[in-house]
Amino acid sequence: MGEMTSGSGGSSIRVLEGSETGFATTRFDDLLNWAKKYSLFQYPFITACCAMEFMAMASPRFDMARFGAEAPRFSPRQSDLLWVVGTISQRQAPALRRIYEQMADPKWVFSFGTCASCGGFYDNYTTIAGIDKVIPVDVYVPGCPPRPEAVIDGLLLLQDKIARGDREPAIVKPRQDPAVVAGNLVRLGKKSTTET
Amino acid sequence: MSKLVLDILKSRFGDDVLETHSQFGDDTAVVNPAKWREIAQFLRDDPRCAMNMFVDITAVDWLGQRTPRFEVVLHVHSLDKAHRIRLKARVGDDEGNGAEIESVFPVWKGANWFERETFDMFGVVFTGHPDLRRILMYPEFKGHPLRKDYPAQKIQPLIELRDVPDRFGPFGADEGMSFGRQTHDYRRDEETN
Numbered sequence: 157m158g159e160m161t162s163g164s165g166g167s168s169i170r171v172l173e174g175s176e177t178g179f180a181t182t183r184f185d186d187l188l189n190w191a192k193k194y195s196l197f198q199y200p201f202i203t204a205c206c207a208m209e210f211m212a213m214a215s216p217r218f219d220m221a222r223f224g225a226e227a228p229r230f231s232p233r234q235s236d237l238l239w240v241v242g243t244i245s246q247r248q249a250p251a252l253r254r255i256y257e258q259m260a261d262p263k264w265v266f267s268f269g270t271c272a273s274c275g276g277f278y279d280n281y282t283t284i285a286g287i288d289k290v291i292p293v294d295v296y297v298p299g300c301p302p303r304p305e306a307v308i309d310g311l312l313l314l315q316d317k318i319a320r321g322d323r324e325p326a327i328v329k330p331r332q333d334p335a336v337v338a339g340n341l342v343r344l345g346k347k348s349t350t351e352t
Numbered sequence: 353m354s355k356l357v358l359d360i361l362k363s364r365f366g367d368d369v370l371e372t373h374s375q376f377g378d379d380t381a382v383v384n385p386a387k388w389r390e391i392a393q394f395l396r397d398d399p400r401c402a403m404n405m406f407v408d409i410t411a412v413d414w415l416g417q418r419t420p421r422f423e424v425v426l427h428v429h430s431l432d433k434a435h436r437i438r439l440k441a442r443v444g445d446d447e448g449n450g451a452e453i454e455s456v457f458p459v460w461k462g463a464n465w466f467e468r469e470t471f472d473m474f475g476v477v478f479t480g481h482p483d484l485r486r487i488l489m490y491p492e493f494k495g496h497p498l499r500k501d502y503p504a505q506k507i508q509p510l511i512e513l514r515d516v517p518d519r520f521g522p523f524g525a526d527e528g529m530s531f532g533r534q535t536h537d538y539r540r541d542e543e544t545n
Contacts, residue, residue, distance in 0.1 A: 247490045250511050280504050281497045282489070289513040 185321065192236070192262060193318040194224035199235035201255060204242025206269040209301040218304040223311050232258040237314075238291075243271040244284045256291040264294045264314060269301050276300060288325070296327045355379055357401050357437050364398075365391060378438065385424075385441040389454040389480075395428060395437070396459050403428040403437065406460035409467060411474040415500035420444050422451050422476055428460070448475055448499060455481035473498035 172178050182190075202210060214220050214228075229235040232255045244252055256265065267287055270276040273296040275285035284290060294317060297310040310328045317326060358372045358379050368384040368391070383391050395403040407427035415421055420442040429436040444451030455478035456463045467478040468487040475496035478484055486493065490510060495502050 246507060246509055249509065249513075253511060281502070281507055284513075286516070288516050290511070292514075 186319070189319045189321060193315040196223075196225040196237040196264070196315075197227055197229045197235045198225055198237040198239055199229055199232050199255070199259070200239045200241060201252060202239070202241040203244060203248065204269075204271060206241045206271070206301040209304065209307070210239065210241045210268065213304050213307050218308065220308075220311065223308070223315065225311060232256075233260060235259060236263055238263065238265045239268055240265065240272045240287050240293075241268040243276065243278060244287050244290070245282050246284060247282075249284050249290045252287065253290050264318070265291055266310065266314065267293045267296045268307065268310075270298050271300075273298050293325055294323065296325065298328070302328070357395070357435060360398065360400055361391065361395075364394060379436075380438040380440060382440045382442070385443050385453050388424075388439075388441050389456060389459065391439065392426070392428075392456045392459045395439075401437075402430045402432050405429040405431050406456075406462040406466075407436070409456065409463055409470060411470050411476050413474060413498065413500045415446070418442070419446060421446055421448065422474060424453050424470070424476060426456065443476065448496075448501075451475060452477045452479055454479055455484075457481055472496065475499060 170178075200210060212218055220226065225237065232238070236259070238256060238259060240252065256263070265287070267273045271278065271283070272287050273293075275283050279285070287293060295310045295314045297306050299306050302310075306328050313326055313328060317323070355374055358369075358374065358381055361381055361383075362369050362372065365383070365387060368387045369381050370384060371380075371382040373380040373382075395401045405428065407429050409424065409426045412423040412425060413421060414423060422442065422444040424441050424443060426439040426441075427436065428439070441453055443453050451474070453476060455467055457467060457478070458480065464481070464483070465487055467481050468483070468485060470476050471478060471481075471484055472486040472488050473496055485491070489497065492510060493508055497504075
């Protein structure tokens with residue numbers, strides 16, 4: 157029950173034990189957002205190689221179902237969360253917008269990978285430079301492809317945003333500075349014994 | 353090995369074989385575009401050639417380097433004789449007009465979609481093709497994107513794009529794949545000059 161009282165109120169949490177009974181107070185919006193954030197019915201709009209990473213996400217090893225984002229719905233009319241996974245070409249843009257418009261409110265959009273977020277290295281006549289040119293986006297997860305951990309970060313970020321009723325676009329930042337990671341790789345290659 | 357095929361072509365078609373080239377087992381014949389289908393038919397039907405497998409047809413744009421501008425390239429292979437040959441024909445003026453060549457679809461059925469792609473990307477018209485429509489780009493698209501005079505970044509959106517004023521932090525023009533943008537971002541070059 158502790159989850160229900162989280163949110164802007166910031167009230168204290170006490171875990172009930174044994175046969176103890178009790179109640180929790182909350183605002184209606186918070187209750188509704190709490191319900192929304194754990195029942196994300198998703199519509200995967202998958203076009204490219206990021207699909208492999210999406211499959212890893214959905215499979216038991218990383219297990220998206222833990223976060224309530226379990227059931228894919230292959231009709232946009234039944235879904236809340238649109239996953240855009242992969243490159244969107246100019247030719248696909250009308251289809252993507254139409255699918256977005258078919259979804260019932262409330263709806264969220266998850267931009268999975270660099271291509272969906274900004275077009276990636278496709279800087280040319282055929283690719284949409286980021287799906288935000290076509291539909292509004294809630295969470296961007298960069299990466300080519302993003303690691304499942306990054307996607308889980310993005311999903312938790314989205315749930316957090318849903319709980320707060322926040323519709324500002326958000327970005328999952330890399331957990332480590334890529335330059336530092338590259339430095340580590342170089343050091344691994346040299347088989348250095350120094351550890352940081 | 354398929355130098356033999358080049359010799360057969362030269363003896364059969366004489367002056368219509370404009371150039372030949374052989375290196376490392378790659379044999380190429382540049383032929384007269386007016387005889388394109390006739391030569392293709394001969395390659396398939398002659399028992400010494402027996403080119404029964406269509407591999408690829410595409411084009412090369414030599415804008416500003418050669419006239420005629422386009423070089424249509426055909427690769428065929430013989431499964432029985434295990435040899436292959438590359439045919440080229442040069443068509444089109446500098447404006448891209450007159451880029452016409454006979455379709456080899458009546459000879460090899462597999463050429464159908466390849467010729468549509470070549471038409472879509474380069475605007476080479478294959479006469480006698482049963483269904484010469486765009487195959488990759490949408491019908492509303494103007495121009496042929498792999499021609500050298502098509503600006504690589506010129507988009508032709510099908511729907512009105514949302515006005516997103518600036519890219520978000522990690523996706524700025526100076527971040528990410530900078531090497532790609534630096535080489536052919538002509539708009540940014542204009543701004544800095």
